[in-house]
Amino acid sequence: MDKLAYHFNKKKIPAETKGTYLYYYPCDDLENAMVRMGKDGYIVIEVTEKEWEALFELDRIDYNNEHKYVRHTSPISDDEEDELPVKEQEAFISDEPPISTATAEKMDKENLFSKLSEDDRQILNLLNGEHTQKQIAEKFGVTQGYVSALKKKAQFNLDYLEYKSAVKTTDSEFIWKCWNLFVKKLEMPLFLDVELEFVLNFLHPEDIKHFMYWYYSFGEFIRSSLTYYIYKEDKIKEEITEYLYNATEQELAWFKQNYLNAVPLVQIVYIRLITEVARRKGVGLNGSNKAIDGLRTAVEKLAEKVNMPPEQFFANRIYPIISTIRNTRMKQFYRFYTGKNLKK
Numbered sequence: 001m002d003k004l005a006y007h008f009n010k011k012k013i014p015a016e017t018k019g020t021y022l023y024y025y026p027c028d029d030l031e032n033a034m035v036r037m038g039k040d041g042y043i044v045i046e047v048t049e050k051e052w053e054a055l056f057e058l059d060r061i062d063y064n065n066e067h068k069y070v071r072h073t074s075p076i077s078d079d080e081e082d083e084l085p086v087k088e089q090e091a092f093i094s095d096e097p098p099i100s101t102a103t104a105e106k107m108d109k110e111n112l113f114s115k116l117s118e119d120d121r122q123i124l125n126l127l128n129g130e131h132t133q134k135q136i137a138e139k140f141g142v143t144q145g146y147v148s149a150l151k152k153k154a155q156f157n158l159d160y161l162e163y164k165s166a167v168k169t170t171d172s173e174f175i176w177k178c179w180n181l182f183v184k185k186l187e188m189p190l191f192l193d194v195e196l197e198f199v200l201n202f203l204h205p206e207d208i209k210h211f212m213y214w215y216y217s218f219g220e221f222i223r224s225s226l227t228y229y230i231y232k233e234d235k236i237k238e239e240i241t242e243y244l245y246n247a248t249e250q251e252l253a254w255f256k257q258n259y260l261n262a263v264p265l266v267q268i269v270y271i272r273l274i275t276e277v278a279r280r281k282g283v284g285l286n287g288s289n290k291a292i293d294g295l296r297t298a299v300e301k302l303a304e305k306v307n308m309p310p311e312q313f314f315a316n317r318i319y320p321i322i323s324t325i326r327n328t329r330m331k332q333f334y335r336f337y338t339g340k341n342l343k344k
Contacts, residue, residue, distance in 0.1 A: 004284065005042060006059050011286075015046040023047045023055055123147060124154055156336075159189035163230075170231045175223050182222070186325050194333045196226055197326070202266040204258045207274070213287040214277045218295060228272035229265060236268045243271045 005024040013022045024042045027033040033041025047055065119140055126136050127147070137144040166174035178188040187193050200208075215221040232239075247255065259267050280287075296310070303313035334342040 004040060008284070009052075009056055009059060012052065012056075017046055020046040020048055021052045023052060120150060123150055127151055156190070163190055167230060167233070172227075175227055178226060179219060179223050183219075187329055188226075191329070191333045191336070192226065192230070194329055196222075196229055199229060199266050199269050200225060202259075202262055203270060207258075207270065211273050211277065212291045213289065214280055215291055216288070217291050221291065224276065225269055225273065228269045236264050239271060240264065240267055243275070 005026055008022075008024045014020075015022050022044050023046075024035070024044055027041040027043045032043075034044045035042045123136055123140060123142075126139075127133070131139075133144050133147045133151075137147050162174060162177075165171070178192055182188050182193055188196075203211075211221060212218075215224065244252065244255065255270075259270055262270075299313060299318070300310050302317075303310045306313070306317075308316070331342045334340070
């Protein structure tokens with residue numbers, strides 16, 4: 001199943017002849033292809049509505065069967081996953097970590113434990129069981145605060161080991177771990193959520209709006225932004241120079257106006273996002289308001305349950321909660337790295 005052709009056919013694009021529609025199918029011979037998108041070629045024909053319905057039904061069956069195969073054999077790409085309904089997306093989530101992840105975590109734990117005292121190793125082992133922090137503190141003659149601090153330090157060190165390993169290999173599994181943790185607790189390992197929020201806050205509102213049009217979900221946008229933030233740090237200066245060299249006058253003027261004085265990490269996230277948008281346009285993909293519409297629909301449903309207009313629901317319910325969570329996270333971030341409390 002050619003997924004690009006499937007998505008074009010799904011749009012049911014009207015042809016020049018009234019009552020007919022365009023139907024795309026792959027053509028291996030690029031010289032005879034009627035349409036080229038990137039490295040792929042397609043033959044385009046006009047079909048009646050009944051013919052379109054029959055052809056698309058066959059494509060749909062083939063497409064769904066391929067998704068079933070992918071789900072059981074290999075990870076699906078971010079773009080394809082975000083096209084699926086929520087229930088189908090959930091089918092990709094498993095409580096059991098992949099073998100590669102489990103093996104890496106075991107090695108990281110062994111590396112960490114080798115640097116601890118015997119008592120500290122025993123404390124961490126007991127924390128993995130059913131013992132409470134209070135019970136463990138009493139057993140070893142330490143305070144509950146010591147046990148809690150040891151647990152946090154151990155988890156941070158494990159996260160750091162995993163992070164360093166992921167950066168070296170550009171591991172997409174680490175990005176998914178960050179995203180899944182963010183969905184559950186609105187936080188990421190190593191305070192990456194706080195750092196990424198700092199970067200995204202410097203993006204121009206018009207750019208955010210533009211990016212959201214080209215990303216199929218809020219989740220895909222955050223995962224991409226996080227990827228662009230933490231990977232290929234050694235390429236940042238080179239990529240910025242290349243972008244500015246090849247930019248049009250309009251692109252260069254916009255960059256100078258909004259990002260010239262920004263830190264390199266802000267600049268590179270913007271450049272990598274805008275480059276990905278250009279790539280999607282180049283291969284014939286179309287943007288949509290799916291990400292924003294999905295968020296708006298969810299809020300409207302929640303607001304309806306409490307008999308509130310959506311704007312009031314945002315102002316009275318959502319913003320205060322998010323603000324409280326993010327302020328708490330910022331204080332934790334500051335205290336962890338400075339040992340001091342963040343002043344109000």
